[in-house]
Amino acid sequence: MTWTRRPIIPALAVCVVVLAGSAGCDSPGGRGGGEVSASPVGRLLDERDEDGRPYREVDEQDAPEVTVEVAPDGEGGWDVRLRVRNFRFSPDGTGRRAEAGRGLAHLEVNGRRVAVLRTPEYHLAAGAFPRGTHQVTARLYADDGSVWAVDGKPVESTADITVSGQEPTPQQSVAPLAQGRPGSPGGPVRA
Numbered sequence: 001m002t003w004t005r006r007p008i009i010p011a012l013a014v015c016v017v018v019l020a021g022s023a024g025c026d027s028p029g030g031r032g033g034g035e036v037s038a039s040p041v042g043r044l045l046d047e048r049d050e051d052g053r054p055y056r057e058v059d060e061q062d063a064p065e066v067t068v069e070v071a072p073d074g075e076g077g078w079d080v081r082l083r084v085r086n087f088r089f090s091p092d093g094t095g096r097r098a099e100a101g102r103g104l105a106h107l108e109v110n111g112r113r114v115a116v117l118r119t120p121e122y123h124l125a126a127g128a129f130p131r132g133t134h135q136v137t138a139r140l141y142a143d144d145g146s147v148w149a150v151d152g153k154p155v156e157s158t159a160d161i162t163v164s165g166q167e168p169t170p171q172q173s174v175a176p177l178a179q180g181r182p183g184s185p186g187g188p189v190r191a
Helices: 011-026
Strands: 044-049 052-055 063-071 079-084 103-111 111-118 119-126 132-141 147-150 156-163
Touching: 063 132, 063 156, 079 132, 111 119, 132 147
Parallel strands: 052 147
Antiparallel strands: 044 052, 063 079, 079 119, 103 111, 103 132, 132 156
16 A cells, blocks of 8 residues: 655645634724724714613715604603614514614603613603603613713703693603613613
């Protein structure tokens, strides 16, 4: 039996190049010095919302958009509808990873969070607000909890509602949600 010696150096060189190339594709040295995150979508900024969640900056061209519309219902309450563009609501149980144009919305009334939305609709009960003008704001978040942002500003929309009826009763007041992760025990849920 005759043994032939085949050179293995070219095969080893190919393996080294392939391994080094794939490891170097996501190394911090390949990014600009101003970026904070190695995120798959956009980049995390130093700016944070009132809950301490970082803003996730994306280009205006690819950014999600939201418009909040509020209309009175026939019984003294308010129907809230979010119109979104370049955005999909994530179902409950979605992993905590940012994906382009995907996530949930926080609904606030006068700066107090009243709901975490995974659908574009919500109902505010009759008698929930005293007389006067109130601001209803919807802000979009990625599934990892970061705030979608463009030019350092959160992707959000605000609509005013004016209440001109009876004063609310204590049982009908709008209270902020309990703190916690959406879907977790004790965490915010969609009503």
